[in-house]
Amino acid sequence: MKRCAKKKKLTRDQSLDLLKLDIGSKESRIRKDFTPDVYDKLPKIVKNVLINGYFRGDLSGSPETIRLMKAGKWRDAAREYLDHAGYRRALIDSRFTGIAGRMEYNASIFDIFGSDPERLRE
Secondary structure (H helix, E strand, O other): OOOOOOOOOOOHHHHHHHHHHHHHHHHHHHHHHHOHHHHOOOOHHHHHHHHHHHHHOOOOOOHHHHHHHHOOOHHHHHHHHOOOHHHHHHHHOHHHHHHHHHHHHHHHHHHHHHHOHHHHOO
């Protein structure tokens, strides 16, 4: 039987470099889904929650939510975003409460952007 090499801990800088790579890959995917001309006009907080949703998979796995966003129907997209099996499971299983809170926050940003986008401008 082979012995595994001892695992080395990542340094803070290495961890940050990996995080930047992960975020960059998600942002590239979002730019393809939304096109740069749409994505670049979004407020920073909306970009951040889009990246969060793609990173966790609950947004990238919801083509209807993305379709609504691309159509400018952000309030409808916020409701559709929460029509997600992972969110429903988190509401009833206390092991996943962090998921529910994160998704509710993301949905609230989408809803605000749909109703009063100037509130989110920097």
